[in-house]
Amino acid sequence: MKFSLASLFAGLVFGLGLIVSGMANPEKVLGFLDIAGLWDPSLAFVMGGAIMVGVVAFAVARKRTLSFLGFHMKMPTSNHIDKRLILGGLMFGVGWGIAGFCPGPGLVALGAGETKAAVFVAAMVAGMGIFEVIERNRAKA
């Protein structure tokens, strides 16, 4: 219960942050990705602001084995840079560049009642489903 409440809080603050920052607006995102046009560097400040806070949080987290609510710290263990990571990143980037949506802003815009965001999110979930199916077949083979 505590875990879910903290998750709800984090999700809500995350969403509000995306709205404040302008990232929930695909045109703003595409303005950032369009270096060759009239470039809007604003979104670099979103990353900068988030990482400023994040660096401190991870420095604190690194010294702990339990979270402040008493849960085990579940940190990523892989530091492998492989083909899957890069190809997956490239695919994601192409999709991001086409629509101006990455997963978080897509969900926030869906919550704002945007039909087009709902279509994007449905396709994204379908894509994640395709991944699951491919992975399960690979595991069986």
Place this chain on the structure above:
Amino acid sequence: MIEIAWNNFTPWSALAGGILVGIAAASFLLLNGRIAGISGILGGLLSPAKGDIAWRLAFLLGLIGAPAVWILATELPPIEIEAGYPALIIAGLLVGVGTRYGSGCTSGHGVCGLSRLSLRSLAATLSFMGAGFVTVYVIRHLLGV
């Protein structure tokens, strides 16, 4: 030569929003001991382990519910989606498959991964940012859409 769109440049709201995103990721990390990676939280619902569903739904509920909470205070800023439906479907599929193959998106690799100084996440972030820049270049300047 890079030309800056000064009329659209909003460094302060971008920074403030970024700090909020950072606070969200920090609280998820320090309260629950987890990385706030949105594609992972959503994608994990498709092969859920026992006891692993409620908190994912709660996080997504917060995210999707953010606009509803926002309008209690003030009007929502504009959300302009230029892409047509076929483009949105292709983009969604690519983002869905790509983020799961690459084990993360802008939040997990970009915000959290860079914050914990992970080279793996830096490589992922460079991949998707690079692909994003190239894609917009091709669409807007080569194809002229």
